[in-house]
Amino acid sequence: MNPIPVDAIKSTLSDARLQNAIYSSTARLMDKRAHAIAPDAIDDFQGLRTQANAIKRHAIDNLDYYLEQLEQNVIARGGKVVWCRDAGEAIQFVLQLSREKGVKRIVKSKSMTTEEIDLNEHLEHGGIEVVETDLGEYILQLAHEKPYHIVAPALHKTRYDVADIFTETLKVERVEEPEQQTQVARRVLREKFITADLGITGANFLIADSGAIVLVENEGNARLSSSAPRIQIAIAGLEKIIPRAQDLATFLKVLGRSATGQPLTVYTSFLSGPRRPGEIDGPEEFYLVLMDNGRTRLLADEGKRQSLYCIRCGACLNHCPVYRKIGGHNYPWVYSGPIGAIISPQFHGVTQDPWLPFASSLCGACSEVCPVKIDIPQVLLELRADITHAKRKEGAGQWERRAFRLFSYVMRRPRLYEMAAAMASSVFPGSRGAWLRSLPRLLRLPPVMGWLSHRDLPPPPERSFRALWRERQRAKGGN
Amino acid sequence: MSAREEILTRIRASLGRANSTGAPAGLPPSRIVIPDVPLERRIEKFTAALEKLNGKVHRASSRDDARDYVERLLHGRTAVTSNAPFVAECGVLTLPNVKPGGSDPLPLRGMCATLDAGITSADYALSDTGSLVMLSSNEEARMVSLLPPLHVALVPLDRLLTGLDELYSILPVPSDRTSSMVFITGPSRTADIEQILVRGVHGPGEIHVVLV
Amino acid sequence: MADVLERLGYQIDFPEAQTCCGQPAFNSGFWEEARGVARHFLDTFEGDGPIVVPSGSCSAMCSHHYADLFQDDPAQMARVKAISSRVYEFSRFLTEVVQVDDLGASFPHTVTYHDSCHALRELKIKAGPRQLLSKVRGLTLKEMDAAEECCGFGGTFSVKFPNVSGGMAQTKLDSILRTGASHIVSIDSSCLMQLQGVISRQELPLKTIHLAEVLASR
Incomplete structure (x- = not known):
């Protein structure tokens, strides 16, 4: 049971530059989304969300059927499908294939699924050079950091940070303009693309009826990773499936708009198997890794199964007031923000980071913007119940449990409730409506002190509502 | 048990069934809505959408006009073309410094990596979003529209569709036609550093579409 | 009320x-x-x-x-x-049962309205309170840019994560202060308690008030 990372959160909150970076970047993404989904920009965006939700629900409820259909169609187009129970099997497959095929260098396009299994670290450990090619991911790889955000991985880095990282690791002349920095990356990475033997991509969607993967990006690195090397491996969580290519007419319209406010990202690739006879270029071999790694466990719970609908647009992060304060790295896993708060406990077990589902005011901004309509607050509430249940079994969280038992006991007994309220009033006879900045030692309990660390506490009313009400009724009765 | 069998067994157990149950009922009909938009309006929308992204659109009155536009645009810069017959029909190969890319992948990649521009056609264009739709084939290689800093596409007007819905009704299963279908919507770009927009990351930083 | x-x-x-x-x-x-x-x-x-x-x-x-x-x-x-x-x-x-919006109230102040999250997102209440406020004599409603953003209360969240909760309240109050309003009106007392707690601590020139109190003012 990991505790709340109190110090790390505090240091994020007190870093004014970082706070500004998180706040302004997410604000810009929110603003772009708002424009892109406005009625004058697209017809019936809410109808598209409803359709996206219905398709995902159907696909996940029939996951076995669509995965088998996908597999058949990938094989029919000359690709291979590799099923992996967990991270270890996926890593082992890539390592073994690399050795068999004499792969020295791998280029990678952005993929949260490969972040999830720490693929780069394992490949490097196995003696293979692996290069991230998305600009943000490349910066983070050089800095040995994990993504800060699902779609804007280096959101927390300034151009000066990037200048430091490039000069130190690439030994290039210092440049501080993003334009020039991008050119540095283009030069270095172009060489890697041309010489790499293997390209690894993720997949935004798996299309069952086509045996295809879809990659959505802006830079062109996913196109290069999937087209330049002689071998392509796409690594995807098995929940990425949708039944038909035609469903993309729905999903592509909601994904780009929700993520970055783009009607379509610059490049959308629909890839199926290796280069075919007659085609001029493209990979000679195509492998699709279908990874479970805990996903089937999520599937078992009917209420929380919807967590698997996620298409990783990042909108819930941008709109989450908690993410906007604590940033991405204080979440325990690569998936941060509201979606991270609901999937991490389901992947790792609810007792690993029992604080996580409680780190929410349940404001619901996340589900309001979710393009596939995941009811994130509802899943958080259910996880909270699971956690209290698990704690009860382990005998943890005694104080809180006692407090809520007492709460429940008093709230079922109106007379006792009234007495308790009257007692509270008598403790502060002299406050005269002024809010309280401190309390007698006896009352300095942790939750009270938590409140008082940032706020004053309302004084108990001098006369209870009940007393005032009775008086009011008596006065009226006299008429 | 193989990983495949075990995963499928886990899935079925989680979903509360023992065996494969065949094609499931209840798949919502796909949501394909194709509006009736006159050609002139499609051209306007395509132009507005692409220019908003800093792409350029030229409406050519004839194939010769298209060729002249490309000549002015290149202005001495070097270029490689795809094998698309329409590119040749426009006479682009007669221009100075323009070389045919051919069908041999290695020399082609070399040209794409060193020359200034890649000239292609496109299988379709989407007016809603200002996108080109490129299917990999013996006419169009993946690299020509990807490696050079400038991409020029010559597109006959009859390939200009309304949007995604129309495309997916023409190509309900795109992988029956090709291993790679790509939508190109504007120049390559990033906003990964401080959310500042920079064009020309890994793909072309400049894109011109000539509607013929 | x-x-x-x-x-x-x-x-x-x-x-x-x-x-x-x-x-x-x-x-x-x-x-x-x-x-x-x-x-x-x-x-x-x-x-x-x-x-x-x-x-x-x-x-x-x-x-x-x-x-x-x-x-x-x-x-x-x-x-x-x-x-x-x-x-x-x-x-x-x-607004929906009585179908009344003018209650004859008078409240000669500039106010801003805070959309509490549960009312806004679970109950879909947004226009009603504003409609009621628009009929109050002497009242000027100034919208804040972050009207739909959470105040940071969230029940036990406010004491389990006091600095995050406090930070959220701060963001909210910064937005409120930019409106120049003297009062924050809401339909949730818990949001108002959170905001009033910070207002009191920082001695800000703001007051919190429940919509019912505004509508009862003469």
Whole structure:
């Protein structure tokens, strides 16, 4: 049971530059989304969300059927499908294939699924050079950091940070303009693309009826990773499936708009198997890794199964007031923000980071913007119940449990409730409506002190509502 | 048990069934809505959408006009073309410094990596979003529209569709036609550093579409 | 609230046995403890006639989440269904049941309106309170840029993550201060308690006030 990372959160909150970076970047993404989904920009965006939700629900409820259909169609187009129970099997497959095929260098396009299994670290450990090619991911790889955000991985880095990282690791002349920095990356990475033997991509969607993967990006690195090397491996969580290519007419319209406010990202690739006879270029071999790694466990719970609908647009992060304060790295896993708060406990077990589902005011901004309509607050509430249940079994969280038992006991007994309220009033006879900045030692309990660390506490009313009400009724009765 | 069998067994157990149950009922009909938009309006929308992204659109009155536009645009810069017959029909190969890319992948990649521009056609264009739709084939290689800093596409007007819905009704299963279908919507770009927009990351930083 | 409703000719019953809807326990994962309180609520409010609640959050608990608590208990579910159709958040009761917007109130101040999250997103209440405020004599409504952003209260969240919660309140108050309003109006007392706590601590030139109090002002 990991505790709340109190110090790390505090240091994020007190870093004014970082706070500004998180706040302004997410604000810009929110603003772009708002424009892109406005009625004058697209017809019936809410109808598209409803359709996206219905398709995902159907696909996940029939996951076995669509995965088998996908597999058949990938094989029919000359690709291979590799099923992996967990991270270890996926890593082992890539390592073994690399050795068999004499792969020295791998280029990678952005993929949260490969972040999830720490693929780069394992490949490097196995003696293979692996290069991230998305600009943000490349910066983070050089800095040995994990993504800060699902779609804007280096959101927390300034151009000066990037200048430091490039000069130190690439030994290039210092440049501080993003334009020039991008050119540095283009030069270095172009060489890697041309010489790499293997390209690894993720997949935004798996299309069952086509045996295809879809990659959505802006830079062109996913196109290069999937087209330049002689071998392509796409690594995807098995929940990425949708039944038909035609469903993309729905999903592509909601994904780009929700993520970055783009009607379509610059490049959308629909890839199926290796280069075919007659085609001029493209990979000679195509492998699709279908990874479970805990996903089937999520599937078992009917209420929380919807967590698997996620298409990783990042909108819930941008709109989450908690993410906007604590940033991405204080979440325990690569998936941060509201979606991270609901999937991490389901992947790792609810007792690993029992604080996580409680780190929410349940404001619901996340589900309001979710393009596939995941009811994130509802899943958080259910996880909270699971956690209290698990704690009860382990005998943890005694104080809180006692407090809520007492709460429940008093709230079922109106007379006792009234007495308790009257007692509270008598403790502060002299406050005269002024809010309280401190309390007698006896009352300095942790939750009270938590409140008082940032706020004053309302004084108990001098006369209870009940007393005032009775008086009011008596006065009226006299008429 | 193989990983495949075990995963499928886990899935079925989680979903509360023992065996494969065949094609499931209840798949919502796909949501394909194709509006009736006159050609002139499609051209306007395509132009507005692409220019908003800093792409350029030229409406050519004839194939010769298209060729002249490309000549002015290149202005001495070097270029490689795809094998698309329409590119040749426009006479682009007669221009100075323009070389045919051919069908041999290695020399082609070399040209794409060193020359200034890649000239292609496109299988379709989407007016809603200002996108080109490129299917990999013996006419169009993946690299020509990807490696050079400038991409020029010559597109006959009859390939200009309304949007995604129309495309997916023409190509309900795109992988029956090709291993790679790509939508190109504007120049390559990033906003990964401080959310500042920079064009020309890994793909072309400049894109011109000539509607013929 | 009682004054406003009586002026409209309603007779008000205040069942003295009432305590709490049980939301604090429910939101903290203590569903068993919450069920006990919810049952007490169901007992206390048995009968007919609308139940008017001066809180978006408590209304949403009764109308949306009692169903979570009793999903496996058909007998209670029937009572939950009956109760939830009778529960109205105060402003909704005025605009949708009474169908009145001008209550003859007067409040000569510049105010800003805070959309509490549960009212906005669970109950879909947004236009109603603004409509009611627009008819108050002397009142000027100035919208803040972050009207829909959470105040940071979130029940036990506010004490489990006090600095995050405090930071959220700060963001909210910064936005409120930019409007130049003297009062923050809301339909949820818990949001107002959170904001007033920070206002009091920082001695800001702002006051918090419940919509009902504004509408009762003459």
